[in-house]
Amino acid sequence: MIEEVDKLSKKYAIGSACIFCVLFLFGLLAIEIWNISEIMTPLIVSAIFAVAVDMADVIIWRNVAKKAQSYLTTFYTAVSAFRMLLALATMFVYYLIEGQGAMLVFFLVFMVFYMASLAHHTFFFAKLSNKS
Secondary structure (H helix, E strand, O other), rough: OHHHHHHHHHHHHHHHHHHHHHHHHHHOOOOHHOOOOOHHHHHHHHHHHHHHHHHHHHHHHHHHHHHOHHHHHHHHHHHHHHHHHHHHHHHHHHHHHHHHOOOOHHHHHHHHHHHHHHHHHHEEEEEEEEOO
16 A cells, blocks of 8 residues: 555656646746736746645645545645645735735736646545545
8 A cells, every 4th residue: 555655646746747837838838929928927936836735735645645544534625725825825925025016917827826736636636535
């Protein structure tokens, strides 16, 4: 079981990295095509947020799955709540730094990454839960 958890955690991490790289590249492409350079900072912040949260998610999941599988249901709920609180905190800090005028662009870019992270988490662990 431990080898399977390690393999699944690696699969989750690689999937997350691929999703966020593709989204980041689409953002860079949008900057080039439509000359919207004001999304560069939101793009970088969103990508860093998404990668950091998903990597922390998979590291904690791996430890919980190895040591206390009975807590996995609680873990899934806690991760969603923690991700939302971190997202709100990130948006608040961005608001404090950049001001109200930059928030719409940041919010739209950030939500793309947030929803992709949420969807990846949901589909991956739903498939995993249905399998076992």
